[in-house]
Amino acid sequence: MRTSMKTVAVVALGGALTLTPATVAVAATASTSATTVSAAGELLRAGETLKAGQSRRSPDGRYLLVMQEDGNLVLYRRGTGKGLWSTRTTGSRKGAFATMQTDGNFVVYDAAGKAVWHSGTTRPGSFLAVQNDGNLVVYSKAGDAVWDRMSGLDNLLRPGDTLRPGQLRRSTDRRYRLEMQRDGNLVLYSSADKALWSTRTTGSRKGAFATMQTDGNFVVYDAAGKAVWHSRTTTPGAFLAVQNDGNVVIYVRSGGKALWSTRTGR
16 A cells, blocks of 8 residues: 655646645634625525625525635634534635635635635635535535535544544545544544544543644544544644545645654555
């Protein structure tokens, strides 16, 4: 098996992107109440942009996706002020914006035009939908879901992101999934449900979780908060990608250098 740990411009994230790997500013989900916003339907179509104060809402009006003045893109449930999801890009400077690019990637840029978050999707003509079920989904022109905030269609685990029991990340072609199991084991599966790799942490007690730390280490903790496995990577801002070749790789946030992999590339 080849390791697929060569230096790349993160082409392996599911297709060539039109930006360098996003530098992800990790911050807590921003303010719990949205500022005055202008909503324009539930879709963000190819080529459309959300500037500070602009938003999209679900057809029933219960969910609101807001590009905040502080640089964070946040999905709220209206009437509660509760943030359900965000890009964790608070502090990206005034003037940050989100755009559904024509190449299919959904990207948040700071005011200087630097990508600070992206969906890693590469289907030209894709669009974003804020749905009545509270999900946020990027659909291809053919109607295929290629990313969403709930089910692990996202293939990246960014700094500060955590996989709780039952949560996962999938390769963009959906053939491979990295799943945090309820038995405490983190397992990489093929589409045939064949286990290709694991942390061998079964029995780490109910509630074990995996987290891509901001210091660059990818760690599995048991329910008591004790580390039971880690990648031994120490480059701050590194992120993890589940690739279409079956390899799971930790990359530095700029330059595309691989720091660690499961060595399951095919």
